[in-house]
Amino acid sequence: MAPPTAQAGGKQGKAPVVPLTNGITVTKEANFSQWYQEVVTKCELVDYYTEISGFYILRPSSMYIWNTIRTWFQKEIEKLGVEETSFPMFLSSKSLEKEKEHVEGFAPELAWVTKAGDKDLEVPVAVRPTSEAVMYPYYAKWIRSHRDLPFRLNQWNSVVRWEAKQTTPFLRAREFLWQEGHTAHLTEELAAKEVLEILDLYATVYEELLAVPVVRGNALGQNFSKMFDITVEDPNQKGEKLFVWQNSWGLSTRVIGVMVMIHGDNKGLVLPPRVSKIQVVIISVGITAKTSAEVRENLGKQVEELENSLNGAGVRVEVDNREGYTPGFKFADWEMKGVPLRLEFGPKDAANSVVSYSRRDTGAKGTIPVAEIASQVPALLETIQKDMYNKANEYFTSHRLVLNDWAEVVPALDARNVVLIPFCGEPSCEDQIKDKTKSDKHRELGPDGKPQPSMGMKSLCIPFDQPSGLVQNETKCLNPGCGRFAKSWVMFGRSY
Amino acid sequence: MAPPTAQAGGKQGKAPVVPLTNGITVTKEANFSQWYQEVVTKCELVDYYTEISGFYILRPSSMYIWNTIRTWFQKEIEKLGVEETSFPMFLSSKSLEKEKEHVEGFAPELAWVTKAGDKDLEVPVAVRPTSEAVMYPYYAKWIRSHRDLPFRLNQWNSVVRWEAKQTTPFLRAREFLWQEGHTAHLTEELAAKEVLEILDLYATVYEELLAVPVVRGNALGQNFSKMFDITVEDPNQKGEKLFVWQNSWGLSTRVIGVMVMIHGDNKGLVLPPRVSKIQVVIISVGITAKTSAEVRENLGKQVEELENSLNGAGVRVEVDNREGYTPGFKFADWEMKGVPLRLEFGPKDAANSVVSYSRRDTGAKGTIPVAEIASQVPALLETIQKDMYNKANEYFTSHRLVLNDWAEVVPALDARNVVLIPFCGEPSCEDQIKDKTKSDKHRELGPDGKPQPSMGMKSLCIPFDQPSGLVQNETKCLNPGCGRFAKSWVMFGRSY
Numbered sequence: 001m002a003p004p005t006a007q008a009g010g011k012q013g014k015a016p017v018v019p020l021t022n023g024i025t026v027t028k029e030a031n032f033s034q035w036y037q038e039v040v041t042k043c044e045l046v047d048y049y050t051e052i053s054g055f056y057i058l059r060p061s062s063m064y065i066w067n068t069i070r071t072w073f074q075k076e077i078e079k080l081g082v083e084e085t086s087f088p089m090f091l092s093s094k095s096l097e098k099e100k101e102h103v104e105g106f107a108p109e110l111a112w113v114t115k116a117g118d119k120d121l122e123v124p125v126a127v128r129p130t131s132e133a134v135m136y137p138y139y140a141k142w143i144r145s146h147r148d149l150p151f152r153l154n155q156w157n158s159v160v161r162w163e164a165k166q167t168t169p170f171l172r173a174r175e176f177l178w179q180e181g182h183t184a185h186l187t188e189e190l191a192a193k194e195v196l197e198i199l200d201l202y203a204t205v206y207e208e209l210l211a212v213p214v215v216r217g218n219a220l221g222q223n224f225s226k227m228f229d230i231t232v233e234d235p236n237q238k239g240e241k242l243f244v245w246q247n248s249w250g251l252s253t254r255v256i257g258v259m260v261m262i263h264g265d266n267k268g269l270v271l272p273p274r275v276s277k278i279q280v281v282i283i284s285v286g287i288t289a290k291t292s293a294e295v296r297e298n299l300g301k302q303v304e305e306l307e308n309s310l311n312g313a314g315v316r317v318e319v320d321n322r323e324g325y326t327p328g329f330k331f332a333d334w335e336m337k338g339v340p341l342r343l344e345f346g347p348k349d350a351a352n353s354v355v356s357y358s359r360r361d362t363g364a365k366g367t368i369p370v371a372e373i374a375s376q377v378p379a380l381l382e383t384i385q386k387d388m389y390n391k392a393n394e395y396f397t398s399h400r401l402v403l404n405d406w407a408e409v410v411p412a413l414d415a416r417n418v419v420l421i422p423f424c425g426e427p428s429c430e431d432q433i434k435d436k437t438k439s440d441k442h443r444e445l446g447p448d449g450k451p452q453p454s455m456g457m458k459s460l461c462i463p464f465d466q467p468s469g470l471v472q473n474e475t476k477c478l479n480p481g482c483g484r485f486a487k488s489w490v491m492f493g494r495s496y
Numbered sequence: 497m498a499p500p501t502a503q504a505g506g507k508q509g510k511a512p513v514v515p516l517t518n519g520i521t522v523t524k525e526a527n528f529s530q531w532y533q534e535v536v537t538k539c540e541l542v543d544y545y546t547e548i549s550g551f552y553i554l555r556p557s558s559m560y561i562w563n564t565i566r567t568w569f570q571k572e573i574e575k576l577g578v579e580e581t582s583f584p585m586f587l588s589s590k591s592l593e594k595e596k597e598h599v600e601g602f603a604p605e606l607a608w609v610t611k612a613g614d615k616d617l618e619v620p621v622a623v624r625p626t627s628e629a630v631m632y633p634y635y636a637k638w639i640r641s642h643r644d645l646p647f648r649l650n651q652w653n654s655v656v657r658w659e660a661k662q663t664t665p666f667l668r669a670r671e672f673l674w675q676e677g678h679t680a681h682l683t684e685e686l687a688a689k690e691v692l693e694i695l696d697l698y699a700t701v702y703e704e705l706l707a708v709p710v711v712r713g714n715a716l717g718q719n720f721s722k723m724f725d726i727t728v729e730d731p732n733q734k735g736e737k738l739f740v741w742q743n744s745w746g747l748s749t750r751v752i753g754v755m756v757m758i759h760g761d762n763k764g765l766v767l768p769p770r771v772s773k774i775q776v777v778i779i780s781v782g783i784t785a786k787t788s789a790e791v792r793e794n795l796g797k798q799v800e801e802l803e804n805s806l807n808g809a810g811v812r813v814e815v816d817n818r819e820g821y822t823p824g825f826k827f828a829d830w831e832m833k834g835v836p837l838r839l840e841f842g843p844k845d846a847a848n849s850v851v852s853y854s855r856r857d858t859g860a861k862g863t864i865p866v867a868e869i870a871s872q873v874p875a876l877l878e879t880i881q882k883d884m885y886n887k888a889n890e891y892f893t894s895h896r897l898v899l900n901d902w903a904e905v906v907p908a909l910d911a912r913n914v915v916l917i918p919f920c921g922e923p924s925c926e927d928q929i930k931d932k933t934k935s936d937k938h939r940e941l942g943p944d945g946k947p948q949p950s951m952g953m954k955s956l957c958i959p960f961d962q963p964s965g966l967v968q969n970e971t972k973c974l975n976p977g978c979g980r981f982a983k984s985w986v987m988f989g990r991s992y
Contacts, residue, residue, distance in 0.1 A: 116658035117604035162612035
């Protein structure tokens with residue numbers, strides 16, 4: 001029986017679990033949901049905002065991850081010609097009416113400001129759940145000619161969606177940080193080209209920064225420009241108006257939650273070196289009551305030299321000098337917090353001119369000559385980054401099943417796989433599929449610690465990389481109640 | 497008679513004013529307030545958010561300025577050990593009660609969310625006007641020992657203050673971007689040291705990035721830690737609790753408005769090169785109906801080479817290739833938008849292997865050998881940056897009067913000066929001073945285009961650099977109705 005894990009992947013700890021004092025008190029296997037909550041709070045990624053439920057405080061180590069993503073992504077979209085903007089956080093009920101179709105889904109989650117001070121507002125305003133309704137009236141004003149296209153703006157902000165469902169840090173919060181890009185193009189082709197470029201950037205964020213593999217797949221529309229009457233003159237036919245093709249794309253702090261779920265283990269967080277605020281922690285070891293003051297002082301100096309040398313090599317390093325704590329306590333504390341590499345330095349290491357290391361991801365141990373740390377430590381951090389990706393990728397690949405038999409679908413889902421099936425693409429068929437794949441064999445524990453019935457599966461994406469064996473106008477949709485021809489292989493999975 | 501200008505400084509255009517089509521239609525001297533509104537909108541720094549009054553859209557060129565400030569400041573506070581955080585945008589009425597004293601001033605400006613979807617919230621929540629009430633309960637939780645000090649967090653976000661007063665882009669908006677740093681220290685000395693460090697960084701933002709001179713002066717308190725019971729154990733006396741010393745410091749997009757007021761002239765915006773999204777615009781000139789296709793093509797190629805060469809030198813350059821516009825129109829357009837340096841290139845320039853330039857700040861013109869643009873243009877941009885600072889500084893210095901005679905105060909203010917006077921430091925005395933310095937001799941035009949009576953003067957700061965002549969326990973406060981001894985020279989001015 002496969003252990004429970006995160007959607008579409010996850011990592012299984014094999015080591016026996018010894019809960020630490022103040023450490024993570026449950027295993028990922030036994031109670032995933034409690035495990036996750038303990039990891040994100042005890043490892044100081046977030047704190048719960050107890051004043052208002054569904055809101056979370058992002059602490060420095062998660063802001064470090066987000067800012068690493070932000071800095072990288074911002075540079076990339078600047079190269080594409082996307083400019084930065086900042087629109088107000090409120091939208092009036094008037095704009096909402098114009099954008100009814102789009103906003104309808106958000107209506108139950110809108111936070112309404114009805115008073116300023118002790119005065120009622122004449123017209124209530126809602127906090128943006130996303131900014132189409134805020135921005136598009138200005139696109140209609142600013143885009144006057146095909147020479148104004150492509151027109152591309154992005155903003156980094158927070159949005160509010162007053163979720164009624166159970167909230168979880170990063171994964172579902174009533175306020176979250178994100179970037180939202182809103183662009184307009186002259187042709188569908190140009191808009192589609194941008195979608196691929198942006199998807200590729202998002203995939204790179206996951207793969208290169210967070211060490212999380214992704215399956216590349218597809219979405220796109222011309223809805224908003226019709227609603228807001230954003231037109232340009234057709235450059236090929238004078239006097240003819242064209243609706244522009246618009247894209248919206250957003251990446252949120254949700255990715256941090258996905259990363260935690262994928263890499264974390266029963267000791268706590270495991271952070272990929274590229275996004276870890278602290279990459280290396282140095283801990284002095286082997287000092288006893290008998291150690292002379294001279295030896296102590298000497299060790300202290302050498303640790304300082306190690307720190308300087310690593311800083312000079314661009315490594316984000318912290319020395320744990322806390323008094324009154326054993327090395328063992330410190331080891332466990334930094335392991336829980338997910339710091340990728342621990343360096344230990346004691347009298348024995350000094351005598352051999354080496355530092356001892358321990359990798360967070362694999363637990364592997366070894367030594368590095370002191371003279372070589374400025375080159376070997378950065379190299380080892382890169383190895384850790386790549387190994388974390390490869391490990392997650394192997395898990396993903398082995399848990400992604402290509403199925404041609406409907407009878408295999410539910411057992412595959414119960415065993416924590418995602419599935420690729422021939423699918424017709426019809427929403428009504430997807431509704432049927434969702435209904436048919438509910439299960440109570442699934443062992444996920446809920447927040448109450450009791451097993452929960454699982455949800456039905458949802459379509460995740462149409463992978464660009466299609467398995468073979470699907471013949472157009474011949475292969476049927478796998479849903480036995482459907483009967484239509486399949487358009488493509490589609491990836492389905494349960495979300496937790 | 498001195499022309500009207502911005503508070504504590506401003507720049508006077510001497511050239512005759514020829515309003516351009518679509519350009520700025522009033523002079524800075526004739527109607528400062530309308531001039532400002534036209535500059536910020538026509539130069540595309542902001543657009544008015546017509547859906548909800550008092551809100552503005554920050555467009556790419558103002559976001560460029562803000563991000564330049566943000567990137568620089570963020571790096572500096574990281575060096576000081578300040579970490580980044582992100583707290584929720586809402587505060588509950590419960591936290592507000594705890595922080596009553598501080599929030600009272602904001603109470604009339606709080607935006608209250610009372611509904612989510614169509615359901616009334618059990619407890620209304622307010623959008624943060626600033627985050628002390630949001631953050632400090634967590635400081636009380638996280639700061640447990642003197643080893644946790646200094647404790648320093650900063651966040652970049654937007655805050656909402658539903659101003660009843662007339663709003664103005666950047667200077668007074670109902671929502672604005674800022675950074676808010678909130679830190680806790682063990683001793684008053686350490687807190688005071690930080691204040692000086694942060695003030696120095698703010699001064700550097702003004703002086704080095706925005707080319708705006710500032711007078712360095714003072715503020716500080718231990719109020720919040722008492723309210724929120726943020727204590728640590730006194731490291732010198734076991735068992736004794738100490739309240740920590742806290743600082744709050746913020747820099748907002750208001751600085752952009754100040755910069756616009758100081759440097760702008762009757763042609764429009766004048767941007768300091770270091771914060772200008774476009775530093776150099778290249779415009780082809782001298783092309784007539786007679787110009788051969790070959791010459792045109794050749795010029796085009798050479799312009800492209802100029803562009804590449806400047807890009808390679810790290811200059812932010814734009815080529816204005818718009819067809820159907822005369823060079824004259826383009827000159828005026830980019831001048832209005834404040835681009836620091838214009839390069840012109842035509843057949844005559846090509847023949848002499850030079851480019852012609854025109855400085856936005858002074859209007860000075862000249863030529864640069866094509867072979868030297870990669871070194872001479874960056875150098876010229878730095879010269880423009882420094883000259884803009886020096887010009888503003890000369891204006892400031894000549895309009896800052898040290899006064900020992902109360903009778904001179906109001907005339908000095910009416911003539912657009914700020915004043916330094918011996919002052920006792922008592923709030924009640926400042927109230928008297930404010931009342932006594934109101935005037936109707938002042939010629940500022942209001943939004944209705946009519947002269948407005950001016951406000952009384954307010955204390956601006958206690959300059960670190962104190963004029964001589966003030967003897968403690970001897971020199972009296974300059975307010976004739978006061979009679980107390982003066983504590984220091986204090987700078988006063990009217991704000992507009």
